[in-house]
Amino acid sequence: MSEFLQFLINGLAVGSMYALIALGYTMVYGIIQLINFAHGEFMMMGAFVGAFTLNRLQGTPLAVALVISMLAAGLLAVLVELVAYRPLRRQPKIFVLTAAIAVSVLLQNLGRIVFGSSAVSFPAQFPQGSIGLESLGVWVEYSQLFVLGLSLVLMAALWLIVHKTKIGAAMRATSQDIDAARLMGINTNLVISFTFFIGASLAGAVGVFYGMQYSVDPLMGVQPGLAAFVAAVLGGIGSLPGAMIGGLLIGIIENLVAGYLSSTYQGAITFVLLILVLSIKPTGLLGRMAPVKV
Amino acid sequence: MTSVIEFFTSLGSTIFSSLDLIGVYVILALGLNLINGMAGMFSIGHAGFWAVGAYTAAAITVHDPLSTPWPVTLALSIIAAIAVTGFAGLVLALPCSRLAGDYLAIATLGFSIIVVSLLYNLDFVGAATGLSTPTYVSKGFIWLMVALSLLFYYRLQYSNLGRTILALREDEIAAQSIGVNRVRLKILVLVLGAGMAGLAGALFANSATYINPAGFEFDQSIKILTMVVLGGLGSLTGVVLAAVLLTLLPEVLRLVNLADYQMLVFSVLLIVMVLVRPQGILGRKELWDLPLLRRYWRPSGPLRVALGSVEVKS
Numbered sequence: 240m241s242e243f244l245q246f247l248i249n250g251l252a253v254g255s256m257y258a259l260i261a262l263g264y265t266m267v268y269g270i271i272q273l274i275n276f277a278h279g280e281f282m283m284m285g286a287f288v289g290a291f292t293l294n295r296l297q298g299t300p301l302a303v304a305l306v307i308s309m310l311a312a313g314l315l316a317v318l319v320e321l322v323a324y325r326p327l328r329r330q331p332k333i334f335v336l337t338a339a340i341a342v343s344v345l346l347q348n349l350g351r352i353v354f355g356s357s358a359v360s361f362p363a364q365f366p367q368g369s370i371g372l373e374s375l376g377v378w379v380e381y382s383q384l385f386v387l388g389l390s391l392v393l394m395a396a397l398w399l400i401v402h403k404t405k406i407g408a409a410m411r412a413t414s415q416d417i418d419a420a421r422l423m424g425i426n427t428n429l430v431i432s433f434t435f436f437i438g439a440s441l442a443g444a445v446g447v448f449y450g451m452q453y454s455v456d457p458l459m460g461v462q463p464g465l466a467a468f469v470a471a472v473l474g475g476i477g478s479l480p481g482a483m484i485g486g487l488l489i490g491i492i493e494n495l496v497a498g499y500l501s502s503t504y505q506g507a508i509t510f511v512l513l514i515l516v517l518s519i520k521p522t523g524l525l526g527r528m529a530p531v532k533v
Numbered sequence: 534m535t536s537v538i539e540f541f542t543s544l545g546s547t548i549f550s551s552l553d554l555i556g557v558y559v560i561l562a563l564g565l566n567l568i569n570g571m572a573g574m575f576s577i578g579h580a581g582f583w584a585v586g587a588y589t590a591a592a593i594t595v596h597d598p599l600s601t602p603w604p605v606t607l608a609l610s611i612i613a614a615i616a617v618t619g620f621a622g623l624v625l626a627l628p629c630s631r632l633a634g635d636y637l638a639i640a641t642l643g644f645s646i647i648v649v650s651l652l653y654n655l656d657f658v659g660a661a662t663g664l665s666t667p668t669y670v671s672k673g674f675i676w677l678m679v680a681l682s683l684l685f686y687y688r689l690q691y692s693n694l695g696r697t698i699l700a701l702r703e704d705e706i707a708a709q710s711i712g713v714n715r716v717r718l719k720i721l722v723l724v725l726g727a728g729m730a731g732l733a734g735a736l737f738a739n740s741a742t743y744i745n746p747a748g749f750e751f752d753q754s755i756k757i758l759t760m761v762v763l764g765g766l767g768s769l770t771g772v773v774l775a776a777v778l779l780t781l782l783p784e785v786l787r788l789v790n791l792a793d794y795q796m797l798v799f800s801v802l803l804i805v806m807v808l809v810r811p812q813g814i815l816g817r818k819e820l821w822d823l824p825l826l827r828r829y830w831r832p833s834g835p836l837r838v839a840l841g842s843v844e845v846k847s
Contacts, residue, residue, distance in 0.1 A: 274635045276642075323804055333575050334807045336638055337762055340577055341803035344755050348797040461751075465646065468639055503654050510643040517628040517636055 241376030246498040247491060252383040254490020255390035256445045260467035261474065261482035262397060263438025269414040269477035270434050271328070276339040277319060278442055279464020280346035283457060285312035285443025286450040287350065290359050305447050312443025313436040320435045325428070350457030358454040361447075386448045393441060394483060401479065406433055414477070462506065466493065469513045475526020484524060540788065547784045553740045555780045556675035557733045560682045562760040562776035564729030569758075570767035571690060572722040573702035575638040580753035581645030582727040585621050586614040586734020587744050588652060591664045594739060607669045611735040618731025619724045626723035630716045637723075645754055652746035663745025670739045678736060682729060686769060689725075691832050698722060752796055759799045762806050765813015770820040775813070 260282060267275045289308040292299055323342050327335040369378040401407040412420040413430045421427045449459065470489040474481025489509065496508045516523065565579045590610035597606055625644055629637040653661050689695045700708040701718055709715050738744050760779045764772030783795045806813070821830040 272635075274639060276638075323808070326808055330807075330811060331573065332634060333569065333573060333766065334811050336575050336635065337758065338804055338807050340638075340642075340755070340758070341800045341807070344752075344796055345800035345804065348794075348800060352794070352797065461646070465639075465643055469643075472636075472639075503650075506650050507647050510647045513640065513643055514625075514628055517632065517640065521628075521632050521636070 250491030250494035254487035258486025261470040279460030281439040282442040283460035286446030289447040309440035313440035316439030475523030481525035560733040568726035578641030578645030582730035584749035586731030590735035591738040614735035619728035622727025630719040771815040
């Protein structure tokens with residue numbers, strides 16, 4: 240029982256990071272129906288910026304480094320959308336998807352050339368250690384608590400932006416019907432840029448969380464990116480609560496599989512889950528299928 | 534001056550020694566062109582299918598379970614590779630064919646990553662060290678297979694089936710309204726494209742001295758995708774030309790000591806092509822448009838196949 244609880248807690252910690260990445264996928268998909276393959280690389284760039292800030296500028300508070308990372312990842316995403324995605328918006332879908340996958344490979348290789356392919360580590364931020372719940376036999380690391388707590392704060396902030404601000408209303412309108420939104424006087428290009436910015440800055444924050452617990456390397460975005468995408472599909476792509484639930488579920492399932500079976504098949508399980516969801520309920524837990532109208 | 538001559542001699546010998554690899558990539562690019570170009574679907578995990586084919590063939594030629602004479606073993610390995618890879622295509626196509634195209638992209642991406650990570654851990658195919666394979670096939674045999682694949686692709690494109698696939702690509706709803714079975718057709722396309730990758734895998738495994746999982750990483754899928762996009766999605770001549778050029782590109786980069794930058798070059802090439810020239814290097818031109826050939830060679834069928842060569846409706 241205590242073993243199970245421990246896997247559950249580890250799963251929640253990883254899952255909250257998947258959820259934050261999945262939110263970016265799902266927001267972009269909701270607004271322009273594009274799978275942004277480069278999303279995992281925004282997380283990688285955020286991690287490198289965070290590591291760079293903390294390593295080079297000694298004494299920078301973690302909060303400042305986190306904000307810098309989020310800004311950097313967000314601005315990078317705005318740039319990518321402007322240069323590589325926007326000109327292709329009216330072309331057949333396959334071209335913008337190609338551009339997205341190419342941007343992903345480009346960023347990985349730029350990362351490799353600029354930062355080197357060896358892993359970089361974050362300077363220690365917390366006292367190492369964990370809180371033990373003796374009666375249950377479960378340990379929660381300080382960094383896990385930090386990540387869980389901050390993820391909740393970021394998700395709450397996102398919810399406020401989307402539901403309580405003017406730009407949030409514009410985002411919701413654009414995702415419902417982009418042409419109608421433009422006719423109502425919404426600057427949809429600005430809304431799309433803003434969506435990319437918000438989504439990627441969440442990914443940038445995850446980059447810092449990831450870097451603090453593991454290490455930072457140019458290919459670090461690939462696996463969490465894929466897992467988070469599966470999370471977004473599981474929750475129902477386009478749905479924000481779906482992405483959060485999906486992320487937590489994927490994190491927990493991965494940890495249970497790794498714990499009880501073998502960590503070798505952790506990635507394979509994510510993929511099998513994707514195929515299962517697509518076969519059984521392609522709209523995901525909370526998604527809705529939009530009818531195609533001629 | 535001597536260094537220029539040296540460069541070209543070494544380039545020449547590189548081209549000759551790469552002939553078998555060029556053949557393999559031409560077949561791979563044709564298979565992906567069938568899926569992404571002719572059918573307008575989006576698969577980005579072609580190296581995953583290639584790996585399945587290569588490892589199926591290698592498992593048969595190395596372990597030789599039936600102890601048959603080598604030509605029989607070779608034939609068995611090629612047939613098994615095509616069958617198993619086609620089946621993998623079927624398994625991927627079943628859940629995706631009803632959904633929007635993007636799901637196929639992520640499913641194939643995931644598939645190729647999982648295949649490689651499993652190969653790294655499967656001991657009976659050598660895990661990370663890979664397998665030493667017998668070299669049963671010559672360059673001549675590979676190019677015979679390339680010729681057959683080209684013939685297959687060409688005949689398919691101008692067959693009834695090919696026209697139906699094109700119709701589905703251009704407008705799904707209109708095609709369905711005149712009785713095209715969308716789901717069945719998409720599954721068939723993926724099985725055929727994967728099967729071609731299986732053939733390429735079998736040829737690769739039987740011509741290289743060893744295969745290992747690192748040779749089928751995601752980078753390879755990007756290379757094949759770049760061949761198809763550079764050549765022009767759906768263009769036959771362009772894709773073959775691009776496959777030849779891009780197989781040689783890493784070798785050329787190695788000669789000038791820029792091997793580290795090859796994936797950078799491929800990704801930039803991809804982005805520039807989709808932004809600047811989405812119809813591919815040759816655009817709407819095919820081999821049979823050459824003035825010399827035009828009088829004798831007129832394909833009977835849809836003449837403009839390349840995606841992006843048609844006016845885009847907004």
